[in-house]
Amino acid sequence: MNVELTGIVRDMVVSFLCAEKPPLTLRSSVNPADKAESINVFYGQYSLVSKRLFFFPFGLFSSDFIEKPEIYIYFFYKGTELYIEGPVKRVKNGFAFVIPHTIFKKADVPSVYLRDLSAKIYLPGFKTAHAECRLAQGYTPFDNRLWLSFSENEILHSRHMLESIASLKPVELPVVCKKLLAKTKRILYLPGKKIPSRNFFPFPVSVTTDDVENEDFERLDFEIESLDYDVYIPLTHGEDGEISHIFAFKSHKPMSSPLEIEEKLFLLPICRFLSTAHAQSRGRWGRVEPLSVLCITHSRIILGGCGTSASSVLSNDSQNAPFALPLTEGGEYLICIRVLLGSVCRVLKMNIAVSKIYSTAGGCFCASCLFSRIQEEDRRFLYEKFYGILYK
Structure with missing residues (x-):
């Protein structure tokens, strides 16, 4: 049975919402068994007005979702999942949701993994100038099986980028080789024209002899002899x-x-982002569209941006004077990363060096940035989150 939070406790939760702006999940039904539409809204995509109401800009919801008589907004407060319910109303510049007098606490709190990830990149030579970064929709920053993130349409649209940026060629495989990739969803790596007996990566990336059926060895050896490449990467969506x-x-x-x-694999989210159509909006005075976090490991972070954020990073100094500075290839910046895992928030500070910038004629870009001056404990944390194994 759900617990009702009112009075002082309710006001404390509202104060937390205003101060922290945690990630929200909006649902059209309170019953988890219902196949209800669900929308994730992250930091920077909404605001709170006078501790009274949520404000959501146009474009976050479908018209069908807004027409529901009630929606349910879920969020985490000190490790506990809470929710509020009520109607969404159309206002001049977006949609408003009035915070009700009662907040509900769920009796059964499910375990959670990554709730949110955001970052600030500070520009050298200015005290407070920074670029905001947030999770990119459709990207999981700690997903190490990057080749399993492509939808069918994304593969078709990414073909040119995969060839021009990553030097990957579309190919066909013989029957048994293709069956092996379909079964394992792993990469076919053929050092010395043979399937290796062990995996050379921190986690299961490539096919090994343990994955091959005994009756397939002879036919597989015959097929491999006719192959022209060392590495074959299957692209698909999920396991x-x-x-x-x-x-x-x-x-x-x-x-x-x-x-x-591994360097080739880190080019996959870049090709995917640059091949996707993105809505561009003009930055307001002293502001810019946040950069998107596509991938993060213990050694690098990959960022994407479009429109204003692709050409320059806009902010204000302490005198409120606007300026524009590019995120330049070879430049080094201080970055502060905020990772929210359940009720635990970890803040990491290090430097990044922009090793390479990839751009399109349409105004989108990706920046591959390597970490420098990173504390060993922070490196350990990111390594274990990305690879899913203990740091050695």
Whole structure:
């Protein structure tokens, strides 16, 4: 049975919402068994007015969702899931949701993983100038199986970027090789024209001899002899996706190394982002559209942006004077990353060096940034979150 929070306790929760602006989940039904529409709203995508109401800009919801007589807004407060209910009303510049007098606490609190991730990049030479970063919709920053993040449409639209940026060629595989990739959803890495007996990566990335059925070894060896490339990467969506697109590459060196393969994998979210249509909006005075966090590991962070954020980072100094500074290739910046895992918030501070910027004629860009001056405990934290194993 749900617990009602009113009076002083309710006011404390509202004060928390105003100060922290936690990520929200909006649902059209309170019953988890219902297949109700669900929308995630993150920091910077909404505001609170006078501790009375939520304000959501146009574009976050479908018209069908807004027409529901009541919606339910879920969020976490000190590790406990709470929710409020009520109607959404259309106002001049968006939608308003009045915070009711009663907030509900769920009796059964499910375990949570990543609730939110945001960051600020501080520009050198200014005291308070910074660019905001937030989670990109459709991207999971600690997803290490980056090749399993592509929908069918994204694969088709990314083909040009995959070839021009990552030097990946679309190929077909023989029957048994393709069956092996469909079964494992892993990469086919062939050092010395053979399937290795062990995995060379921190987590299961490539096919090994343990994945091969005994009756397939002879046919597989025959098929591999006819292959032209060292590495074959299947692209699909999730563990249950059908393998219908395979891309391959061959190193300029005698043999592709695991490090070279990993560098190729980090280009996948870049190709995916630059190939996707993004809504662009003009930055207001002293403000800019936040950059998007596409991927983060113990060694790098990959950011994306469009429109104003692609050409410059706008902010205000202490005198309220506007300025524009580019996020330049080779530049070094201080970054503060805020990771919210359940009720625990971890703040990490380090420097990033922009190693490479990729851009499109349409005004979108991706920046691959390497961490420098990072504390060992922060590196350990990010390593274990990305790879899912203990840091050594």
